[in-house]
Amino acid sequence: MNAATDSFAARLAAIVGRAAVITERSALDPYETEWRGRYHGRARLVVRPASTEEVAAVVRLCAAENIAIVPQGGNTGLVEGQIPDESGEQVVLSLARMNRIRTIDPLDFTMTVEAGCVLRTIQEKADDADCFFPLSLGAEGSCQIGGNISTNAGGVGVLRYGSTRALVLGLEVVLPDGTIWDGLKSLGKDNTGYDLRQLFIGAEGTLGIVTAAVLKLFPKRQDVQTALVALADLETALPLLKRARAISSDRVSAFELLPRMGIEFATTYLPGVADPMVQPHAWYALMDLSTSRPGDSLRETMESLLADAIEAGEAVDAVISGSIEQQRALWRIREELPEAMRKSGAVLHHDVSVPTSDVATFIRRALAAVEAAHPGARCLPFGHLGDGNIHFSICPPVGADDDAFYQAEHRITPLVFDTAVDLRGSFSAEHGIGRLKLDELDRYKRPIDLDLMRRIKLALDPRNLMNPGKVVRVGNR
Amino acid sequence: MNAATDSFAARLAAIVGRAAVITERSALDPYETEWRGRYHGRARLVVRPASTEEVAAVVRLCAAENIAIVPQGGNTGLVEGQIPDESGEQVVLSLARMNRIRTIDPLDFTMTVEAGCVLRTIQEKADDADCFFPLSLGAEGSCQIGGNISTNAGGVGVLRYGSTRALVLGLEVVLPDGTIWDGLKSLGKDNTGYDLRQLFIGAEGTLGIVTAAVLKLFPKRQDVQTALVALADLETALPLLKRARAISSDRVSAFELLPRMGIEFATTYLPGVADPMVQPHAWYALMDLSTSRPGDSLRETMESLLADAIEAGEAVDAVISGSIEQQRALWRIREELPEAMRKSGAVLHHDVSVPTSDVATFIRRALAAVEAAHPGARCLPFGHLGDGNIHFSICPPVGADDDAFYQAEHRITPLVFDTAVDLRGSFSAEHGIGRLKLDELDRYKRPIDLDLMRRIKLALDPRNLMNPGKVVRVGNR
Numbered sequence: 001m002n003a004a005t006d007s008f009a010a011r012l013a014a015i016v017g018r019a020a021v022i023t024e025r026s027a028l029d030p031y032e033t034e035w036r037g038r039y040h041g042r043a044r045l046v047v048r049p050a051s052t053e054e055v056a057a058v059v060r061l062c063a064a065e066n067i068a069i070v071p072q073g074g075n076t077g078l079v080e081g082q083i084p085d086e087s088g089e090q091v092v093l094s095l096a097r098m099n100r101i102r103t104i105d106p107l108d109f110t111m112t113v114e115a116g117c118v119l120r121t122i123q124e125k126a127d128d129a130d131c132f133f134p135l136s137l138g139a140e141g142s143c144q145i146g147g148n149i150s151t152n153a154g155g156v157g158v159l160r161y162g163s164t165r166a167l168v169l170g171l172e173v174v175l176p177d178g179t180i181w182d183g184l185k186s187l188g189k190d191n192t193g194y195d196l197r198q199l200f201i202g203a204e205g206t207l208g209i210v211t212a213a214v215l216k217l218f219p220k221r222q223d224v225q226t227a228l229v230a231l232a233d234l235e236t237a238l239p240l241l242k243r244a245r246a247i248s249s250d251r252v253s254a255f256e257l258l259p260r261m262g263i264e265f266a267t268t269y270l271p272g273v274a275d276p277m278v279q280p281h282a283w284y285a286l287m288d289l290s291t292s293r294p295g296d297s298l299r300e301t302m303e304s305l306l307a308d309a310i311e312a313g314e315a316v317d318a319v320i321s322g323s324i325e326q327q328r329a330l331w332r333i334r335e336e337l338p339e340a341m342r343k344s345g346a347v348l349h350h351d352v353s354v355p356t357s358d359v360a361t362f363i364r365r366a367l368a369a370v371e372a373a374h375p376g377a378r379c380l381p382f383g384h385l386g387d388g389n390i391h392f393s394i395c396p397p398v399g400a401d402d403d404a405f406y407q408a409e410h411r412i413t414p415l416v417f418d419t420a421v422d423l424r425g426s427f428s429a430e431h432g433i434g435r436l437k438l439d440e441l442d443r444y445k446r447p448i449d450l451d452l453m454r455r456i457k458l459a460l461d462p463r464n465l466m467n468p469g470k471v472v473r474v475g476n477r
Numbered sequence: 478m479n480a481a482t483d484s485f486a487a488r489l490a491a492i493v494g495r496a497a498v499i500t501e502r503s504a505l506d507p508y509e510t511e512w513r514g515r516y517h518g519r520a521r522l523v524v525r526p527a528s529t530e531e532v533a534a535v536v537r538l539c540a541a542e543n544i545a546i547v548p549q550g551g552n553t554g555l556v557e558g559q560i561p562d563e564s565g566e567q568v569v570l571s572l573a574r575m576n577r578i579r580t581i582d583p584l585d586f587t588m589t590v591e592a593g594c595v596l597r598t599i600q601e602k603a604d605d606a607d608c609f610f611p612l613s614l615g616a617e618g619s620c621q622i623g624g625n626i627s628t629n630a631g632g633v634g635v636l637r638y639g640s641t642r643a644l645v646l647g648l649e650v651v652l653p654d655g656t657i658w659d660g661l662k663s664l665g666k667d668n669t670g671y672d673l674r675q676l677f678i679g680a681e682g683t684l685g686i687v688t689a690a691v692l693k694l695f696p697k698r699q700d701v702q703t704a705l706v707a708l709a710d711l712e713t714a715l716p717l718l719k720r721a722r723a724i725s726s727d728r729v730s731a732f733e734l735l736p737r738m739g740i741e742f743a744t745t746y747l748p749g750v751a752d753p754m755v756q757p758h759a760w761y762a763l764m765d766l767s768t769s770r771p772g773d774s775l776r777e778t779m780e781s782l783l784a785d786a787i788e789a790g791e792a793v794d795a796v797i798s799g800s801i802e803q804q805r806a807l808w809r810i811r812e813e814l815p816e817a818m819r820k821s822g823a824v825l826h827h828d829v830s831v832p833t834s835d836v837a838t839f840i841r842r843a844l845a846a847v848e849a850a851h852p853g854a855r856c857l858p859f860g861h862l863g864d865g866n867i868h869f870s871i872c873p874p875v876g877a878d879d880d881a882f883y884q885a886e887h888r889i890t891p892l893v894f895d896t897a898v899d900l901r902g903s904f905s906a907e908h909g910i911g912r913l914k915l916d917e918l919d920r921y922k923r924p925i926d927l928d929l930m931r932r933i934k935l936a937l938d939p940r941n942l943m944n945p946g947k948v949v950r951v952g953n954r
Binding site for chain 2: 105106107108109110151152154158159162163165166175179181182184185186187188189190191192193194195196198199201202203218219220238239242245246247248249250251291292293294296353354355356357384386387388389424425426427428429430431432433437441444445446448449452453455456457458459460471472
């Protein structure tokens with residue numbers, strides 16, 4: 001540690017307290033490491049402010065010293081947006097200590113939370129207040145809401161409730177110069193100028209640091225019915241979804257796709273998971289209906305929906321969960337499929353979206369393209385069919401070498417992305433850009449998009465000190 | 478007409494055709510006049526392109542000549558955003574000829590429309606395709622979707638479906654330099670960089686011209702139940718709404734507030750309108766439940782909701798519409814209340830919002846403030862209670878002089894706005910800023926908000942040629 005670092009660390013300690021400035025190399029490691037171990041950066045130090053004012057003071061100090069800041073929440077991001085670069089010059093600003101629920105108003109259906117609140121805590125506090133916060137995703141036990149907001153997180157509830165963007169009524173942001181922007185409004189309508197809030201949501205910390213938010217809550221769910229449906233074909237998924245939305249009065253809260261191979265991976269690699277059906281089928285939909293009305297006849301609705309769907313030739317078989325345990329068992333297949341694939345060995349993930357009516361076309365084309373280029377590769381397209389968001393995962397052929405497969409990534413991945421983008425789709429539906437997908441951004445976005453993004457970045461962060469080298473390239477980084 | 482104008486008009490005519498360039502003073506008048514006749518500007522000319530490419534060519538020509546453009550849709554805006562200034566130098570660009578429905582996809586629940594499509598046409602086309610487009614507001618017979626998007630229009634469906642912002646999946650925008658930005662995506666999820674679409678929505682044409690959009694559709698409504706509920710008190714409105722959302726499984730699609738004086742204005746000034754109840758009550762809620770499920774027992778749900786609400790002391794009386802005609806009659810009271818006030822004489826409108834849990838506090842405080850400052854003034858707070866959005870209208874005391882009342886506007890209006898903003902509310906919930914509310918913007922926004930808006934404006938429109946003098950002040954205009 002040189003004298004300059006020492007002095008800088010001491011000045012940070014004067015703001016946040018000595019215990020909240022981490023400089024020891026071993027203690028820095030968790031903040032520098034992508035959680036799956038795919039990428040290691042090197043931080044100058046980590047600072048852990050406990051209040052908005054402390055964040056602001058830290059940012060002002062860094063701005064004065066021309067030091068770049070990487071905001072970090074639960075470190076569950078999938079595109080390395082939360083990890084510092086290799087320079088050892090960037091400060092990681094952890095929001096973890098800002099974890100207060102400031103207020104909750106069950107009549108107003110709003111909740112004001114600090115950026116470091118863990119998503120599951122927010123879900124639980126909402127539930128305690130007889131409300132429902134619908135954002136739900138695999139990492140919910142450790143991800144933080146500030147990160148969810150900064151990445152516009154998706155998950156399984158988007159079909160009915162929208163992405164994080166739709167769930168944020170107000171924001172508090174520390175701007176690149178350390179000014180606190182107080183947009184902590186809980187208004188259903190406010191048309192007084194540009195919606196600045198929308199800019200910060202999904203900006204991955206490149207325009208400022210989200211320190212708190214007003215979240216939108218919903219009436220508490222009283223009943224959730226889950227069914228695993230064997231589809232007649234991939235192409236009948238969407239008519240089934242349309243039928244489900246109509247007959248349930250738009251109370252479909254999840255509609256996920258699973259291929260046969262997903263069931264096989266789950267039953268092979270996840271202890272205690274069994275195929276819920278006697279016969280194998282090529283494609284399945286996992287569907288939730290949910291209601292806030294006690295005594296609503298949702299079970300009957302689900303049964304009549306499935307009977308109609310089978311009669312209409314959209315579905316060929318179905319299992320409705322009869323208990324919470326069965327419900328969890330069905331969802332485990334979907335939720336832990338990524339874990340099953342990890343256990344199986346190498347896997348390439350692709351988080352793409354296309355218009356929902358093009359999902360089947362996309363999958364068929366991408367399957368054919370991958371098979372042609374890499375015969376025997378095992379494709380597992382699964383996920384949020386109702387949003388047109390498919391996680392197109394690919395495992396190597398049985399018996400093939402994992403390393404050789406990873407080396408083919410640069411040939412395989414463009415096949416999937418090109419297919420999605422050809423259908424006016426997205427190469428990053430919910431995971432964002434971070435550092436990992438900057439090359440794809442250059443490849444798939446038009447110059448005008450990149451130019452607009454750069455202009456906005458420079459208008460708000462002219463010295464490029466907020467998470468530089470993420471989302472948008474400016475100058476030499 | 479001078480030679481320069483002539484040459485400029487001729488060059489425009491070469492792009493859009495001679496008939497689509499209007500220069501005659503009498504023909505210009507409708508484009509220069511705010512529809513209620515409150516403001517007259519003066520245009521250099523009006524140009525009516527028929528395609529995105531024509532819009533782009535017109536914008537390029539104007540940019541080359543340094544001529545400012547005022548985009549105009551149905552000219553139904555309430556804050557003069559669509560009207561040129563008095564200089565006679567600005568070009569009004571009417572989107573009215575861009576009125577094609579490009580595509581509609583009932584399986585995808587999307588619709589691609591051009592900016593000049595009239596909102597009612599869009600509603601009808603969605604209905605023809607067995608879908609539902611929920612944006613609904615008083616001017617729907619003449620307002621155009623481009624204007625709805627540019628002003629982030631609200632209306633009665635926001636409680637359930639969100640503002641226009643929530644209904645736009647993709648956008649096509651002609652940028653200030655004439656470049657076409659193609660963001661016409663119909664994706665449920667797309668996290669590839671800053672959400673540029675959100676910037677243009679609600680920017681009132683100051684960052685570019687919206688030429689087309691992909692709209693989000695919903696399953697067609699099969700039953701709508703309407704009730705007028707006499708509230709036990711203003712303070713019981715919100716508990717009633719919470720009860721309605723829970724018992725209906727969140728199928729409340731409108732929840733509007735009416736004061737007693739609203740019923741009296743409607744019965745006095747609107748032919749054929751009668752008080753739906755025998756006894757007068759101080760406050761009413763007009764509520765819709767709606768469902769996309771055929772054969773849903775929504776009538777029974779409404780009945781049991783109202784019985785519960787009366788038993789809980791939230792409501793004291795209620796009328797459920799038994800027919801489409803009765804439904805229309807109930808809604809006429811709400812929809813035509815502004816018309817009734819107009820017929821009564823002078824009226825000051827205020828479109829404010831507060832957190833829904835503060836609506837009653839806001840109304841009580843604003844009523845007291847106005848009564849103290851202007852004894853006898855008749856306040857009619859009404860509107861979208863479910864969104865916290867109250868149209869706080871004020872008519873002069875009975876028998877008072879209209880002109881004298883209008884002259885007191887500068888004393889009365891701040892009382893209402895100050896009260897809303899003190900409760901962290903908004904002085905323009907759904908109508909926007911335009912030209913009319915620039916002074917309020919300066920008064921109620923913090924310097925940091927104005928600074929951020931200015932930076933964004935200059936980043937996208939450095940020469941301030943897109944609807945200058947609206948929303949954000951730049952330089953001397």
